[in-house]
Amino acid sequence: MLVLVIVxxxxxxxxxxxWWRARSRASRAxxxxxxxxxxxxxxxxxxLTVITATAMTLRHDTGGSTKLDKIxxxxxxxxxxxxxxxxxxxxSGDQTTRARNLHREWITVEELAGNALARLDAVLGERNxxxxxxxxxxxxxxxxxxxxxxxxxxxxAARHTPAGAAITIRAEQAGxxxxxxxxxxxxxxxxxxxxxSAAGGRGGGLAVCRAIAVAHQGxxxxxxxxxxxxMVRVLIPDAEPRPGMAPALLEVG
Numbered sequence: 001m002l003v004l005v006i007v008x009x010x011x012x013x014x015x016x017x018x019w020w021r022a023r024s025r026a027s028r029a030x031x032x033x034x035x036x037x038x039x040x041x042x043x044x045x046x047x048l049t050v051i052t053a054t055a056m057t058l059r060h061d062t063g064g065s066t067k068l069d070k071i072x073x074x075x076x077x078x079x080x081x082x083x084x085x086x087x088x089x090x091x092s093g094d095q096t097t098r099a100r101n102l103h104r105e106w107i108t109v110e111e112l113a114g115n116a117l118a119r120l121d122a123v124l125g126e127r128n129x130x131x132x133x134x135x136x137x138x139x140x141x142x143x144x145x146x147x148x149x150x151x152x153x154x155x156x157a158a159r160h161t162p163a164g165a166a167i168t169i170r171a172e173q174a175g176x177x178x179x180x181x182x183x184x185x186x187x188x189x190x191x192x193x194x195x196x197s198a199a200g201g202r203g204g205g206l207a208v209c210r211a212i213a214v215a216h217q218g219x220x221x222x223x224x225x226x227x228x229x230x231m232v233r234v235l236i237p238d239a240e241p242r243p244g245m246a247p248a249l250l251e252v253g
Contacts, residue, residue: 048079056122072122080155084208087148091208091215102142102215104239109137109150109171109180116151123155126163137171139178140238141216149212150180152205153232157184160230177218177237184229209234 052075059068090101157167165185172179210220218236
């Protein structure tokens with residue numbers, strides 16, 4: 001019996017050591033992959049910027065071109081894909097790590113949306129973007145990540161919205177926080193599919209949006225409002241009391 005116990009203990013020790021080594025190798029591989037993606041994104045940023053600027057200048061000089069619009073749109077998309085991979089690394093890890101990587105500030109959703117829209121002209125094309133805000137809506141958000149999140153949501157909405165149709169950005173205060181909704185006017189993509197996309201790979205646009213919301217200790221939902229189209233709702237709670245206001249609980253309508 002003693003021999004059996006010793007053998008089982010040794011076997012458990014061997015299995016534990018093999019698991020630890022496998023986990024260490026996987027961790028090192030993931031770190032190497034993340035560093036590689038970050039390096040590639042950094043190296044490609046300048047040439048992508050030059051390609052976009054050159055194409056936009058040519059479009060202006062020639063009075064517009066479908067081919068140039070395609071180049072600009074795809075270059076913007078590639079830039080966003082690389083950016084999403086880098087941000088996915090930044091907001092990964094435990095809650096303490098995510099919170100440490102955030103640089104929150106008090107900023108209006110209108111400013112975040114405006115900055116995002118300025119980068120999406122070629123992607124949005126003839127789609128009309130409406131802003132419906134309940135007055136001045138202020139959030140306690142990392143401005144860079146907030147802009148990326150809204151940009152990704154608009155890019156996703158544009159892919160499912162035909163030219164000439166509208167995309168709505170709706171925002172309002174929600175207790176001690178802010179609620180942001182992006183609503184497209186397309187035929188409607190199955191909510192289950194978009195939810196799966198949001199829960200999928202780290203570099204996907206919706207998955208990054210969800211990771212950004214979670215990093216802010218908020219929530220992310222894909223909803224079907226009825227009558228076609230899709231709504232994505234993000235709730236971002238304040239991490240500290242608003243200036244001149246007493247702390248309050250986040251109340252979601």
